[in-house]
Amino acid sequence: MENKTLTIIIERAENNYSAFIEGLGGIVASGRSVDEIKMNMVGAIDAFIEECKELGCEVPEELQGDYELCFKMDVKSLLDFYSGIFSKAGLERITGINQKQLWHYASGNRNPRPEQSVKLEKALHKLGEELLSISL
Template sequence: MKEIKIIIEKSSDSFGAYAENVSGIYGAGDTAEECKQSILDAIDTLKELDNCPGELLDDYYLTYKFDAVSLLNYYKGIFTNSALEKMTGINQKQIQHYTSGHRKPRVEQREKIEKALHSLGKELLAVEL
């Protein structure tokens, strides 16, 4: 199964996305969710065309790579700064700077955020109700 890496970035007024490793896949939207749907629509359109990249004819799955601002804004309604502080150990004020785009997190800080989210995901996958 082929991984298609989708990069999602936030501009001043919208979100844009593109496939890092497959040409011709682009999307945009007012929200990250609209942007992701735009990517799926672009893939559907490419499949209908005669010049569809081979990666889309085989089995594939999408992974999304966000910049820090986009990711924090996308999950803003789900994770409070307080919750992110508990998960990552990063001060709430610093997280707010990252969310607003006033500051960019260093590599170590991005890795802390990513690791905390992956850890939470693994924990949630193990939950049974």
């Protein structure tokens, strides 16, 4: 049997970030960092499964057996989350997306076209790979 992948959607909330499982209601988590959200989501899933067992409810099929968690963030939330790390000028240099567009995406005034989201994602992944290849 193949591992299932559960997509966890992370969104900006009022004072932190919240997360939920795409297509599966009832399990939410929050946190101030991605690591905290990941840890809290694992705890929320474990608590949900335990509660199902205690109450004699059926555990949803998605949570039976092995599964992987894939975390996904919308562009607005990502730009907000990393605003203290990435400047719009720096993002423009690595993505080729002009700063004015990035400001629109960050403010939520405009959602990026899917191609722009992919362009941003690829540029950030490339930067991450470059950083991982460096030793100090």
